[in-house]
Structure formats: structure tokens, C-alpha cells
Amino acid sequence: MKRKLTILVIGIFTLIALSAVYTAGWLKGLAGQKTALVKEAQAAGGKVTSATGTAPDRYVYYPGTEKLAKDEVRVIACGTGMPDQRRGQASACFLFEFGNGEKLIFDLGTGAMRNISSLMIPYQYLTKVFLSHLHTDHWGGLSSLWAGGWTAGRPVPLEVWGPSGQTPEMGTKYAVEHFLKANNWDYQTRAFKITPVPGQIKVHEFDYKGENAVVYQENGITVRSWPAIHAGDGPVSFAIEYAGLKMVFSGDTTPNKWFVKYARDADFVIHEVFPPPEIWVAWGNQPPQLGWRACCEFHTSGQSFGKVMSEIKPRHAVGYHFFNEEATRYVIYDSIRETYDGPLSMATDMMMWNITKDKIIERMAVAPDKSWAVPGTMRQPPPEKGRKPVMSEFIKSGEWGPAFNAQNKVLDEHSKKYNLQDQDWRKQKPWYKPTK
């Protein structure tokens, strides 16, 4: 009897000991096990804890309401589409805002300024533009920043960084010089009426053959470039380094050895991705022979995009440069997933990311359709004294006085309110009849 009891006690203890060992091992295993990787980009946000409570985090970004941390970068997709225009998606553009206050625009495609202006950033801070190449879907929006920013109060010139070409006529310096020549009438008239300085553009052209070469280094930000392969010599991809973070913007490129080498291990990689050949035939109005080259010879297909990402292993990948809608998004997504299973955003306009060492969050910026420019701290200088008018006496002589004089009441009130009596432009007009 006593012996049976001893055996039972030993048995129970053995069982407890074994269970303890098992439990410890199980717990250890759990602790070491990483949370399953979130493959798709996830919105921010959390649980609402009461019926009268508010959502603890926003699922959206309301421009102008969030201060960046010192070591944080906010990237906003100001254009993700194609050269052919659509109202809901502008051509290529990514705005990088840094925790130290710097703002750099990477590509400024046609239509992109509508998105940028909705962010209500004073134009004095939107002066630095980096161009990956000179296709208009990557710089066609420069005219809107140049002239629109000027009329909206930008007090200073613009600066443009861009690659050289095989010959001087294929480079950024030539392009901007001739942009200003083509827009000479616009320049001369605004320079006279407003003030000339904001109409200037300083060009920093760099060698497109530079490999991981520094093209900009200011305020703790380094921008590097390396050659991209796309349509001809000249295009480049950029790496942007700040606060120990490395972010990459491909511009337009086919898969290439430089990208795989220099974008490796980046935190955040924006790379172009195109739909498969059949989409170009069915939706893109292209003959079959062009369709399968557009996606896969001058640009990067989903499978190729995925292959590149699996090789360079970024913390987060972003695909852009396609009409993003139901008909295309999942086809491209599935083609990427054939070769890449890491974190991924399928970019559309106003998608945005907060990037820090700890996390990368994707959200949508929700901005008004009809915003005015927001003033900053600087004011534009007054019109340039002694600048030659660009309107002849012949044209001026056509002004019809009665309609001009019909506005005298409102102009008199304005003049009184702002003390403009000594600047009254009406006094030189032959038609002027002051209100008694």
C-alpha cells in the first residue's frame, strides 16, 4: 500500500515536472516567434473603446495638422499616374517632407500641382524640385509651380536638380533654359506686374552617369543618383538619406544592376510598375507589339518589380506609375506577388506614408478640392522700380473709361483702408474721373 502511494507521488511529480518543462518550452517558443509579417500596407488606427469615444488614431492624414518628429519623414504621392491625363490621377510626383522642415519634390508631372496645392503648404517652402528625367509626365507640372506659386506669393526663385544628357541639348539645364524661353511672355508680364525674383529658376545639372553620386547635401539630407535605364541616356534613380533612413525613388526604369546594388536594404522604395501586355491592348489603346514593350521593355512589369524587391529587401515597397483602379490594381498586385511577398503599397494620388526607424505607416491624405494658398512668413518684394513696361501706348489707348470709372467706389474704399493714395494707378489714365 505504502509502495503504491510512493509510486503515485513519484508519478504525479514526474508529470508536473514534464508539464513545467513543456510549458516553459512552449512559452519560450511563443516569445521567440515573430508576429506574422503584415504583407500589405495597413492603415493606422485602433479600437474605439466606448460608444461616445473617438478613434484613437486617424485613418487619414489631414494636411497641416500634424507636426513631424525630428527624425521622421512624410512622403505624399502627389502624382502616380501616366502621361495621358485623368482627373483623378496626376502624373508622377512624390513630395518628401523632413522632420527638420525641408521639403523636396521628386518629379513634378503634369497635373501634380493640384494635389500639392491641396496640402496647403506655403509656397516659400516649395522651392526644391528633383527631376528623374525629362519626360513631361515627370516635369510637366513645373509650369504650374513656377507661375502658380509666383501668383500665390512665392517670394524666392525655384531650384531644379536634374540629370545631364548624352549631349547638352538632352540635359536638364537646356530643358529649363528653354522652358524659360518658351514662357518668356509669361515671365515678362508677371515680372513687370508682380516682381521678377520668383520667376527665376536656378538649375543644378549633375552627371547622369554618376553611381550613387551625391547630388545634394544640405541640412542633414543627402540625395544621391545613379543611372536608370529608360528610353535613352539621361534618366536616373535617387536615394534620399535622412536621420539614418534611406529612401529610394526609381523615376522610370527597367530592372538594372545599379538599382539592385544601390537601393539594397533601403527603408522605403518607390519603384515604377506597369500592367501586363494584355491591359495595354484591352484598355490602353495600344497595338499588341507596343503593349508588350511598354510594360516590359521600357518599363517594369509586376513580376520584374517583385523580383527586384525580393532581391533588395526594403522595409516597405511602393509601386506607382499605373492607372490605379479595379481593372488594373489586382492584376498588377497578383503579378508582383508571384515574385515578392514583402510589405507593399499600390500607390494612388494622395496616398501618404510616415517613415521612422520604428515603423512605416500608410494612410490617405484627405485634402480640400478648393483650397487657397496659405501664406508663410515671407512676403514678396514689391514691383521692380524702373522696369520697362511690356504694354504699348497703342494697346493702353483702347481702355474704355466708363467701365473703369464704374468701379471707383470700391477702389476708393480700398485705397483709404490701405493708405494707397500715393500709389493710385488711375491718376495716369486719361479716362479717370474721380468720384466727387
Ligand SMILES: [Zn+2]
Ligand atoms: Zn519616362
Ligand SMILES: [Zn+2]
Ligand atoms: Zn513616366
